[in-house]
Amino acid sequence: MLTIHTADELRISWDADPLKDGAVAVEGDRVAGTGPLDVLLERFPGARVRSWPGVLGPALVHEGPLPQAPSPRERVHAILKSGAVAVLQEHVDTPELRAAAQRNDVVVLARTRPTAIVAPGRADLAVFDVDGACVATVCAGRLVHRRR
Incomplete structure (x- = not known):
């Protein structure tokens, strides 16, 4: 729709x-x-x-480490709550965080971009x-x- x-x-x-x-x-x-x-x-x-x-x-692009939270899903959701839908690759450094980002369509970038x-x-x-x-x-x- x-x-x-x-x-x-x-x-x-x-x-x-x-x-x-x-x-x-x-x-x-x-x-x-x-x-x-x-x-x-x-x-x-x-x-x-x-x-x-x-x-x-x-x-936005979230440029720093993901906020601390009890689970990778909650860490990704915290950046979504801030208005960001992209993160830097260096801060998504575990398979669990990468999977949580992918499940939520969060873009993982090698470097920031406009x-x-x-x-x-x-x-x-x-x-x-x-x-x-x-x-x-x-x-x-x-x-x-x-x-x-």
Whole structure:
């Protein structure tokens, strides 16, 4: 099902100018389009709409060690809760951590890279509130975290 994620502001990359009432259309694990919400609603009639408070932009790359937690799954989930959907290979140093990352579609990178929302790229999104706390994370098109 096609989902449109919208927020007070959209940033295609974190250094890009904000687009007020911007949105990202997601189909499967791919970005189907970006732009003003009204334009995407017209382009994709019948799409489910998820409205978020804050700024919607590309998900992050977690550059340090994964947070400590009782299990590899919980360590990976902790980075998803922070708005990241990618980790550096050097910090995923056990078979259990690599398996947990793979099961959750978390990208393992040899080195950091810039992030951006690009159609038809992979739908990796994050929403942050005015205090910088992660409100929601979309990893490969799936909503994997939302703050209640």
